[in-house]
Amino acid sequence: MVRDYLKRLDDAYYQSDAIVHWSLAIRDRRVGWLSDSFHLKFRELVTHTIFRYQLACPIYCLMPDHMHLLWMGLSEASDQRIGMKHFRKSANATLGKIGYELQDQAYDHVLHEGERRADGFRQIVEYIARNPERAKLVAEDCYSDYPFTGCLVPGYPELELFSVSFWTQFDRIISFLRRNGVLGPFP
Secondary structure, X not given: OOOOOOOOOOHHHHEOOOEEEEEEEEHHHOOOOXXXXXXXXXXXXXXXXXXXXXXXXXXXXXXXXXXEEEEEEOOOOOEHHXXXXXXXXXXXXXXXXXXXXXXXXXXXXXXXXXXXXXXXXXXXXXXXXXXXXXXXXXXXXXXXXXXXXXXXXXXXXXXXXXXXXXXXXXXXXXXXXXXXXXXXXXX
């Protein structure tokens, strides 16, 4: 089989404080793998990956045949391409136990300057959050009820994506982590 790999930007685009929207499809867009138990394992795998590679995941959304992750670097040492390679290996090991696997390569979109500003960034988060709505998995404006969407930030399991105070807390936490690193001490 001849594989046609997606072209990637230079490594520097995925490092340091980069923000990247990753889309990972299940091979052949098969469905049937998404469950509460997989969701819990997914959260564990992402948590270990983002801690190890000094990243935050302001939003993820698991759809029946693919997944979205928005990652942002927290330090000069952050490297999302290496982090995604690690995550894909772990995710494929878990998916393989139930007869599924990811497509060969994730699609990525590195956010440009305008998308990184507060309004642009929040629009991308909302776009990802509304995926279940567009797929008719939830009613219009009920995307926050979808059980397979969330956020993961190292050291802050109490952070709730759709809470009224999310953006205030998130901005404060990310600023703190970028200043002090992911090894704490956490406020």
